[in-house]
Amino acid sequence: MNINELREMSDEQLDLTAKDAANQLFRLRVKAQTEKLESPSEKKRNRRLIARVRTLQGERARAKAQPES
Numbered sequence: 001m002n003i004n005e006l007r008e009m010s011d012e013q014l015d016l017t018a019k020d021a022a023n024q025l026f027r028l029r030v031k032a033q034t035e036k037l038e039s040p041s042e043k044k045r046n047r048r049l050i051a052r053v054r055t056l057q058g059e060r061a062r063a064k065a066q067p068e069s
Contacts, residue, residue: 025046
């Protein structure tokens with residue numbers, strides 16, 4: 001998922017996306033401990049997706065906090 005797709009999402013959709021990615025990252029970490037992953041790069045993709053979502057959430061929070069003048 002690229003940044004443009006994430007920017008089009010609502011705040012609730014971003015929350016759900018972050019939660020899903022975090023859950024999947026947890027499952028991948030557990031699976032990596034018990035067996036070999038089919039694509040180890042999947043962990044990296046999930047970490048980056050979570051970071052992108054959190055960055056967007058921070059940007060939106062700062063934009064709401066700034067007084068309009």
